[in-house]
Amino acid sequence: MGLRVVQLLAGRDFARRPRGVHPIRTRIFEFAACMQNYVYAIADVDSRKCVIVDACWDVDGILEALRREGLLLAAAAITHGHFDHTGGVPPPPFSSLRIRVSGVAELKRRMPYLPLLVHPLDIPDVIASNPHLEQRHFTPTPNGFAFTLGTSTEITFLHTPGHTPGSQCLLVNECRLFSGDTLFPGACGRIDLKGGSLSDMVESLQSRLRAIPDSTVVYPGHEYGGEWTTIGREKKRGFLRHAGEGSAHDKWQRLDSRRCLGSHSSVGHSLTDHSPADDPSFW
Ligand SMILES: [Fe+2]
Structure with a gap:
């Protein structure tokens, strides 16, 4: 391609x-x-x-x-x-x-x-x-801005607020997604930093990213849970699982249920985990 x-x-x-x-x-x-x-x-x-x-x-x-x-x-x-x-x-x-x-x-x-x-x-x-x-x-x-590279590569910018107001993912040729700090393998980016928003993050995950085909390979912004994942894998066991109806807070609790259930996961990070640098100010 x-x-x-x-x-x-x-x-x-x-x-x-x-x-x-x-x-x-x-x-x-x-x-x-x-x-x-x-x-x-x-x-x-x-x-x-x-x-x-x-x-x-x-x-x-x-x-x-x-x-x-x-x-x-x-x-x-x-x-x-x-x-x-x-x-x-x-x-x-x-x-x-x-x-x-x-x-x-x-x-x-x-x-x-x-x-x-x-x-x-x-x-x-x-x-x-x-x-x-x-x-x-x-x-x-x-959102929807397109940048063409050469003759066969098109990058579409998807606005995915939640981690920051202007967070965006780059969808390339409708088969590769560069997700920044919005989506990681098994997790999503923090929403408790300046400009973060729980309701925006839930909307970005549940509406915008869930709409992308399952076969799309996802490349995250940090090596916190692996080098890559897929939309389909995150729909099965990550933060793209269907969160059902209710408020953004209810949906978030269902997405973040690993901790609520007391289970442990070695992949990714969610709301209150620490980064490897253990400095919470900007990742
Ligand atoms: Fe960040």
Whole structure:
């Protein structure tokens, strides 16, 4: 189908231990490895053009990976405005350290004409972490926005609020879904952070993502429960199970029943679990 997906994991494929003595960069890369962020290149095989998804932590390492794969960067997409997916100034208490994490602002500085594909509702958060970026630097991607790559690859942007107001998933050629922090294997993203919404998350999961064909492969934004899953698998045993009727809170309790039943799961994370970095501020 002319589509190629390159999955890059922080700490393994980029943001690896730097050569020489770079105390700050070393610390940033260690943190990136703990956060287990995935960065993706969605590539059109014929043209070798690609869209990079959530380029953060180490732009040099990410561009080097694209060069290794022989890919040409055509655009950068952001699934949501959290710092670990965009880079820039980290949130408190790390903001006092006066560090800047390489990410989309660095990409835009090097390639001024590179489209930055972000849902309009999360653009303010990206600018807050990256004060050198302005509204005019972004290509807003409302629900249903389509971006064509080469001759045979079409990316459709699906607005899936809940984790953040402007969270979005990228559906490629109607068979691959890049789910950011909305959907993970066996779990979904947190809804208790700034801008999070239980009712929006339930609607995004139960209406928008459940409508996608079962065979669709899902690539999550972090390596918290596995490298990939499918819509069908999440409908059977994940957060795309049918939650029935009732309020958003009732539906959520049914979806999150593993903990209510006292069972334990080694996959994913849900509302109150901790990230590997054990810092709750932005994943
Ligand atoms: Fe996030």
